[in-house]
Amino acid sequence: MSDGTEQTKKFEPKQTVQLAPPKDDQITPEYLSKCNGTNEGYPTLVAIKGTVFDVTGKDSYAPGKQYHVFAGKEPNRALASSSLKLEDCTPEYEDLAEDKKKVLDDWFTFFSKRYNIVGKLQSDTGSNL
Template sequence: MSDNTEQSKKFQPKTPVELAPPKDDPITFEYLSKCDGTNEGYPTYVAIMGTVFDVTGNASYTPGKGYHVFAGKEPNRALAKSSLKPEDCIPDYEDLPDNEKKVLNDWYTFFSKRYNVVGKVKSEGSSNL
């Protein structure tokens, strides 16, 4: 297992980012789907392993750009597989091999050092997060 400080440095942004304290507001998949960069008045969000990140302002997530496929979704499987296929942009990842789960964890770390955490994904109809 590698040293945590080494891991931590590996994902540091080139330019320091001032992040707001993380929020744990419940965000439904319905609301998340509206945060895909195509709906005026809505931010652009990407969820990873239940945590919702605000990627508004990063052009890579806007319509027509490479990572737009992730916007408004919880694309765990796609991130774990390093896939840009829309059919892979689903939350399910538990059945993936450990090496792909590690890639997903690396993406989570990468996002957590660059984007504000605005909430947690909440399933419709569920009484808890």
């Protein structure tokens, strides 16, 4: 059994990344959808489990690149399933098996060590449940 330190280290970036303090700005799903790398004047954002990361300037999220399918979305299900299919880029993940949820948690850790947190995604319902 590991204390978690070894597990966390495997997600460390190869080069040191200076991250800004996390923000908790409220970001609407509508705004997030515009942040897909194709709209001038908008950053490129990816949300994971309600936390919004700024991936602007990272080539792999640019139009036509491998991870562009995630840009402007909350692709929890796709990340948990290691899928690059557009139809899997949905926020719902609660019904997934525990091993898939662990993969999603690993992606969250990966992103949090590389990209600035710029806000929290507002829920569509507006409730705080």
